[in-house]
Amino acid sequence: MTFPLLSLVVFVPAAGAAVLLFLRNDDAVRWTALGFTVVDFALSVAMLVGFDTTTHEMQFTETRPWVPALGITYALGVDGISALFVFLTALLGWICVLASWVAIDRKVKEFMVSLLSMQALMLGVFCALDLFLFYVFWEAMLIPMYLIIGVWGGDGRVYAAFKFFLYTLAGSLLFLIGVIVLYFHGGETFDILALTAQDLPFRIQSWLFFAFLIAFAVKVPMVPVHTWLPDAHVQAPTAGSIILAGVLLKMGAYGFLRFSLPMLPEASVYYSTLMLALSALAIVYGGFLALAQDDLKKLVAYSSISHMGFVTMGIFALNPRGLEGGILQMFNHGVTTGALFLFVGLIYERTHTRSIADYGGLMKVAPVYTVFLALFTLSSMALPGTNSFVGELLVLSGGFAANLAVGAVAILGALLGAAYLLGMYRKVALGPASVGARYKIRDVNAREMAAILPLAVFVLWLGLYPKPFLNVIDASVKHLLTQVHGKGSGQ
């Protein structure tokens, strides 16, 4: 048995949560939570460093029997795609702790326990190679997230948390049915790799495709099942929003990549035009919704719908550029939108307003804040030189290859993105009115800077030198495409 690196990555935050239960002092809780998440991040870096980019095979695998009678095992492993998201999740983990340092001032211990449990479960989802194990992690995530929104959220938190819970639960039930069908049609195993190797008849594939579609579309979220997202984001505390945008939204897209594409290749090819059309709809509709917002947090939330539309468009372009771009955009969106939610949180802590109309002239009172806000705003609108542009260029190039009309519609979404993001920045940071006259605003401090800087580094790193990241996913993407087209091309 080799060193169980992935188990450590998954369970260090859980162990941290357990340790926190015994602490009394709020500051001790904060520092301990930070310690465990930083260690977890270091472990994820070690995983990425040791990752062999030449193969699509699962790496760092661990298998232990769990419920042998039902063919359930405790199996972990990562390929290039999941490795990238394990890394992203671990990165955002300690940034979330920093973002909650003063923003959460009641029931600190309970909050950090929820946060770290959430962290462990999300990492579990990305590492699980057993469908049953996957489902356990997938469903269990709902509970800490429900608590984070419902207990530490804003005034409408109960409604938002409940709506979030209902939507995702409804999707998950369909997923559960799909899992059971897969289990019986796929030779009574929960081994994801074995299930992937099965050749299901097209009719079954179609049914499963739509069951999975609804489950994953809620998470992404795709239009028209997106309406839980703005409520959840607006009510969630900053760390909750970062997790939601940074990792949870990726779960849906990850589901497509891990299940729909490789297990249901013929259906994926057959319904790809539908998926592209839905993606284009999300890109443009999300863009228009974002354009209409006066609430900073809602604006970023709706922009997520548009950006995730680019992700699903890249995935269902079903060609190398689209797929790589889609996966890269998932990572980019986690970094950039996570940062934007962090920034909304930082300014909200100072002014207690999220209305764009209340701002103006922020540059004069908080220059460092506004300069970094500019960087992330530009990254979000995919300015050349930033991370999102590389992803966007790949997605659009793949999208055009798949369907010219869909690509053209997506361009409109890119234009809308520039409109609402630059408009937001101008109204908040520049302009004649001075927010400094109404509120007492201090610039960012060292702790806040520690959360901002790493994200800023990734914006420029992926914008100018994305190669190391593309190398990680490259072999897995190629393999995924042979799975899709190898089986699908016979139709």
Added chain:
Amino acid sequence: MDPVISIRPLLAVAVAGLAALAVLLLNKREKLRDLVSPLAAIAMFAIVASMAPTVLAGGTVDLRLFEILPGIDFAFRVDALGMVFATVSSLLWIVAAIYSIGYMRHLKEHAQTRFFACFATSLAAAVGGAFAANLFTLVIFYEVLSLVTYPLVYHHEDEEGWAGSRKYLVYLMGASKSVLLAALALTYHITGSLDFVSGGLLARVDASPSLLTVVYFCYLFGFAKAAVMPMHAWLPAAMVAPTPVSALLHAVAVVKMGVFCVLRVVFHVFGPGLVGGLGLGIATAYLVSFTILMASIYALTRDDLKARLAYSTVSQLSYVVLGAVLLSPVAMVGGIIHIAAHAFSKITLFFCAGSIYCASGKRNISDMAGIGRRLPWTMGAFFVASLSMIGVPPTAGFVSKWYLTLGSVQAGEMVFLIVLLASSVLNAAYFLPVSYVAFFGAEAPETPAAVQEIPMVTVPLVATAILSVLMGIFPGYFLALAEGVVR
């Protein structure tokens, strides 16, 4: 000839970038801070000039930094076309840096540190774009240029400034995030690369003509800095900026970046063969002819001197594009050297407008009666530069217009000969009255006695006026480069 591998292209960009940083750090020490820009400008020009012999000999200076995506590098390649743009920008930065100090000090402008830092970064972006080896690198610098000039446009932070800068950004960013983005994605989709290739990147592949036509026009309008109508309205709006910005950026660096990008697309993305084969050359020529004439007519109607100059720029930029798309070698040479000719003359004209404003506070031509007697050097330089804009020998404008007219004859397109001549008449009609009024108009009686030349402002504008004439007499350097591009 093998390319010379050298770090100098990066160095030229870095000098200006570091200058911006130094300006920010010296925020409180004005004298030192103001020294940074001229010194950086001289250093940058020296670096650019040091590469000229290689380029004139038909070689290139290359620097490949790293791979961004398969088929896309972050890389520099100094070739003849880039050299034209870089020489003009870096040379004129020296003069403009000195002029800016005089102008900003005299008017006691606010936020001078931000001004000089953004100004230096703009130059870094312009030269970076000139030396970019592919569309990806070019577009990065192109967008940086849009962004760092934005604070320069809203500099005054008054209502006019916010409105003008908004229009500026909406046009430039709107075009890049829509049609330009589409063009880039389609080019990458079709070719799997974004490199500049002699003879045309897209000419090497087999793609549907209608798709290529769409891509072509996406580039033409996507590079909105070229100000081909209807993508021109941002330029007059940008005139709310302080005059040194209008002079170096909105007559040289920014707008030339636009036409430079269009030339790159015509020469190295599509290639003259493909542009001609698809019949796009003539179509574009008609389009830009409309811009040439229409913008001149707009200019005629403007009493605000800077607005008149702005519309004149819109018109003159299309000369450059016209030269390229006529696709005859002589016309192409004319278009390319017009980048330099227009730069020397138009920066002079803007410098003059700034000098008049500094000395007298006047912006409208109708108020400038008799001012030539108070500001003889300024208005003398204005007259010389006007002659160059009209195309009177022995000025720079004569040389480029000569090649352009000869080129349209060579291309067998007499229509554009008429366009060029008509445009020259219009140029005369909107420039000469300014000089006439200034020298022969009766001065308003209430003019204060204190209106006089400001040395630090006047010396640079006389220098650029002399440059306009010198280029008319010795056009060899730019001609050689332009012929290098066409060859």
